[in-house]
Every structure is written in structure tokens, then in C-alpha cells.
Amino acid sequence: MQGVWTPDQIRAAEQRLFTRTPEPQVMRRAAHAVSVHAVRLLAECTGGVAGRHATLLVGAGNNGGDALWAGTFLRRRGVGVTAVLLAPDKTHPAGLAALRRAGGRAVAADGPSPDTSGIGAEAADAVERADAVIDGIVGLSGRGGLRPTAAELWRRVTAPVVAVDLPSGVDPVTGAVDGPAVLADVTVTFGGRRPCHVLGAGAVHSGDVEVADIGLDGYLPEPELHLLDAAEVGENWPVPGPEDDKYTQGVVGVAAGSATFPGAAVLASGAAVQATSGMVRYAGPAADVVRSHWPEVVATGSITDAGRVQAWAVGPGIGTGASGREVLLHVLESGRPVCADADSITLLANDPTLWDARDPDAPLVLTPHAGEFARLAGGEAGTDRVSAARDVAARFDAVVLFKGNTTVIAAPDGRVLVNDSRHAWPATAGSGDVLTGLLGALLAGGVEPWLACGYATFVHSLAAELAAGGGRAAGGARSGGSARGPAGPGVAPADGPGRGGTFRVGAPIGASALLAAVPDAIRSVREAAFRAAFR
Numbered sequence: 001m002q003g004v005w006t007p008d009q010i011r012a013a014e015q016r017l018f019t020r021t022p023e024p025q026v027m028r029r030a031a032h033a034v035s036v037h038a039v040r041l042l043a044e045c046t047g048g049v050a051g052r053h054a055t056l057l058v059g060a061g062n063n064g065g066d067a068l069w070a071g072t073f074l075r076r077r078g079v080g081v082t083a084v085l086l087a088p089d090k091t092h093p094a095g096l097a098a099l100r101r102a103g104g105r106a107v108a109a110d111g112p113s114p115d116t117s118g119i120g121a122e123a124a125d126a127v128e129r130a131d132a133v134i135d136g137i138v139g140l141s142g143r144g145g146l147r148p149t150a151a152e153l154w155r156r157v158t159a160p161v162v163a164v165d166l167p168s169g170v171d172p173v174t175g176a177v178d179g180p181a182v183l184a185d186v187t188v189t190f191g192g193r194r195p196c197h198v199l200g201a202g203a204v205h206s207g208d209v210e211v212a213d214i215g216l217d218g219y220l221p222e223p224e225l226h227l228l229d230a231a232e233v234g235e236n237w238p239v240p241g242p243e244d245d246k247y248t249q250g251v252v253g254v255a256a257g258s259a260t261f262p263g264a265a266v267l268a269s270g271a272a273v274q275a276t277s278g279m280v281r282y283a284g285p286a287a288d289v290v291r292s293h294w295p296e297v298v299a300t301g302s303i304t305d306a307g308r309v310q311a312w313a314v315g316p317g318i319g320t321g322a323s324g325r326e327v328l329l330h331v332l333e334s335g336r337p338v339c340a341d342a343d344s345i346t347l348l349a350n351d352p353t354l355w356d357a358r359d360p361d362a363p364l365v366l367t368p369h370a371g372e373f374a375r376l377a378g379g380e381a382g383t384d385r386v387s388a389a390r391d392v393a394a395r396f397d398a399v400v401l402f403k404g405n406t407t408v409i410a411a412p413d414g415r416v417l418v419n420d421s422r423h424a425w426p427a428t429a430g431s432g433d434v435l436t437g438l439l440g441a442l443l444a445g446g447v448e449p450w451l452a453c454g455y456a457t458f459v460h461s462l463a464a465e466l467a468a469g470g471g472r473a474a475g476g477a478r479s480g481g482s483a484r485g486p487a488g489p490g491v492a493p494a495d496g497p498g499r500g501g502t503f504r505v506g507a508p509i510g511a512s513a514l515l516a517a518v519p520d521a522i523r524s525v526r527e528a529a530f531r532a533a534f535r
């Protein structure tokens, strides 16, 4: 599992590191890593390095210092470097002196001869003719969106961008973007990811995140957040062993859909079928429709006839009336692990007495989207979705899988996993029903609930991407293509060649296509695990 650390954790670790390694040396390590990625980007995007031009956007703090030192290293590779200083009086002195010694230029952002937007002619020229831009405006101390001069400079940037530590204008802790913010092709960070690289709009604004080793290992505490990679998911996805039969792998019960709306039942049952080689039982009014789509499902019309299961997936399409309540009550009383989604979340939010039916020893997973989350929590989550999910998980003693473009998975003990898929292909009707079925299958297979949520979300997101045609190598690599691609933030990269690589074509999908891609996604993560084992 990869870790994500808060700015406070990073700063505390840095202070401990500085007792052993002088601060300027650490900064030069960081800056060198930035320059390495800038060189790579220049080579990829312009076909060369020496003779190209890099423009540094330099703010008041150490983030600007990193950029200046990175410019110094770029000079050694024959790159022309201009630093545009946003706060000339506060510019990192040693970094600026080093850049000047190396033959780099520095100009003030607002002079001389500022235009009507307050940008000096030399600064405007440096930004507009850059082959690459290094964003050293602000880092861990950033608050709010870019300030006016920085925003005006950013508006003029067309070259590929390497962000130092994080894209300026993005909130370091929540990833929220509240005003103008840099959209990077690559973000080079130090020692470990920050929350803004994986949460909310920040995950998109960061582009590809490269973690450089500056010696922080050994000084960092337990991470605040965790990320899974494909190999881990593949290694732990339950598959039949030599001794297994259909029962030993765990039987999953699906209680979903209605006679009028059987789709949720078909999708959730189908996902459970695709996710496990064991047995799937369905109980509910859509039994005939489920059977006709999935003959391998043992389907019955009533929850009381369902038979024995090792876990339940309950909720999608059961309604919020008396019959839905009865189904949920039965499932909660079963003493089995339960994944409660959709209508069952609304039922639980509306009728607190339902909680009394729950066996306190049986794990409960809740999978709300924003609206359901607000019902459960008694208010909107706000921008700090991690804290909000943690609070609800602790309050209800349940694992909370808070859906969104970044899915946040909080355990009652405070552990948090995030899935920063950086694409929105699963945002389609019925997609949540598929996730519920996957989760039910993993719970029935005995996977620990918090991890089951992580594995199911990973595979679900990957299946959506594969179905859409966006494709992602299951080695953990991100989608190909630039974050500045024409599709814009929050959606999968658009098609055709562009900065940062060649984009793969994607097209909108429905939940049935997502479901059909689940076996490919599972195969893909298992292949990643296989490759990792022999690396």
C-alpha cells in the first residue's frame, strides 16, 4: 500500500531530517528531481533539451526556491531559463543567486512596462515562448486559489507544466480548487504523496505524480491515507484454490431490485457472479428476470426463503417503503457481513430503530453517494470528505465507502483508503449496483471489509475505464495523456496525440458494459500481481 501524508506530517518529518542533513542540501535533492522530470518532459514534447527554454514561476517561499534550484540544474543541460518572480522581495535568496550564477535570468512578474493586466513585457514573453513551465508559485503553505498576478500568468501558459510539490492554487489538505489553479502535466513531490494529489479536483490538477526520494523515509509516521495498487488488488482477489468448492468460496446473497425495476437486481447479481467463482443467491421480486439473465444464480422470490449465505449485498432498488424495510431488517438480523447501498442507506437514515436489528459483531459496509451521505450524516460532507467519512464510520461503527470521483473509504478505527481514479467513466446509472454486487462477493469470500471496499472500487473503476476504451495499464500506471488534454479536468483524457503521450480513445458506457468488463479488470489486476511477484 502506498501512503499519503498531510503537510503537517511532512513538515515534522522534514524537521527531523534537517537534524541530520542540512536544509539546503535537502532542497537541492528536491530540485534535482524536479529538473530530471522537466528534462524528460522537454525531450518528450519538443524532441530535445539543450537550446530549449524553461520558464520558472517563482513565489515567495521554499517552493519557489525549489524551482530556482531546478532552473540551475536545467542550465547545466543547456536549457535557457527565465525565472518570473511573483514576490521579488521575498524570493529565495540562495536559489536566485545560484540561478544567476548558472546564467539564468530573473524578471519581476509585474514589470517593467506592465500591460493592462499588470504583467511586465519580459514576464509575458517568457511565459508565452516557454517550451516548459515549472510551477514554483506555492507549495505546502498554499491557501486558496492563485492570487491575481499568478492567475494572470497562469492564464497565458500554453507549454507543458511541471508542478513543484503540488499544483499551485490547489488546497494541499483537501485537494479542493477554490479559484484559479495550475493544471500540471507532472507533479514532482518529495518523500510521499500529499492528500491533494489524490483527493478531489487536486488529483486531476496534479497530472502524473512522481515521488522523489529526498531522505524522508524513516522519519515519516503512519500515513494519513492509503492507496492501493493493481498488484495488491490482484494478489488478494479471491479465486478458487485446489481444495475449494462452490460453498467454501463463500455464498453471497443479493437483495435488490423490484418487479417494476428489476435492473438493479440484474446488475448487482451479475457483478457478484463475475466477481466470484462461488455461489450467488438472489432473493426478491425480480427473481425471474435475474434467472433469465444469470442462470447460475439461485433465485427465490422471498428473502425468508433465501437460504444460507456468508454475506449480503442489499439495497439497490428495494424501495424505501415497508417491503424494503422488511428486507433490510432480515438481512441485518442475519448476523452476516452486510454491504448496504442505496435505498437501504436511506432506510437506515430515516429510521434509527433499524440499527438495533444489527448484530454488533457483523461487519457493515455503507456505500453512500453524496446525497445518501448527507442523509446519514445529517448534513453535507463539505470539502473535507475524508474527515466527514471518518466521522460517519466511527459514529455508525461501519466501513463507509463514500462514492465520488475520488472514492474515500473510512474504517471505524480511522483508517482511510482512497481511490483516485481521475476519470469519471463509472458515473453512469446502475454503476453503483455493480459495485454493490462486487462488494457482496468479496465480503462473502472473507475479505476484510475495509480492504474489500478498496479492491472492489479499484476493479470497478478499472472495468469502467476498460469498457470506455480509455484503458490503463494495470501495473498501477495512470491513464495516458496530459491532464491539460481537451477533455478538461474531471473526465478521462481525450483522444489523439498530445502532450505527455498519446491518448487512448474513450466513449461513454452504460453499467452493462462496465459489468461486462469486470472479468477483464480482474484478469488485469491479477496479471499485475503475477508480474510483481516475478519482478
Ligand SMILES: NC(=O)C1=CN([C@@H]2O[C@H](COP(=O)(O)OP(=O)(O)OC[C@H]3O[C@@H](n4cnc5c(N)ncnc54)[C@H](OP(=O)(O)O)[C@@H]3O)[C@@H](O)[C@H]2O)[C@@H](O)CC1
Pocket (backbone or CB within 6 Å): 014, 023, 024, 026, 027, 030, 031, 059, 060, 061, 062, 063, 064, 066, 137, 138, 139, 140, 141, 142, 143, 144, 145, 146, 147, 150, 164, 165, 166, 169, 190, 214
Ligand atoms: N523546508 C525545505 O527545505 C524543503 C521544503 N520544500 C519545499 O518547500 C515548500 C514549502 O515552502 P514554504 O513553507 O516556504 O511555503 P510555500 O508553499 O512556498 O509558500 C510560500 C508563500 O506563498 C504565499 N501563498 C500562500 N498561498 C498562496 C496562493 N494561493 N497564491 C500565491 N501565494 C500564496 C504565502 O506567503 P504570503 O504572501 O501569504 O506571506 C506563503 O508563505 C514545499 O512545498 C516544498 O516545495 C522542499 O524543498 C523540501 C525541502
Ligand SMILES: [K+]
Pocket (backbone or CB within 6 Å): 063, 135, 136, 137, 138, 139, 163, 164, 165, 166, 167, 168
Ligand atoms: K507549486
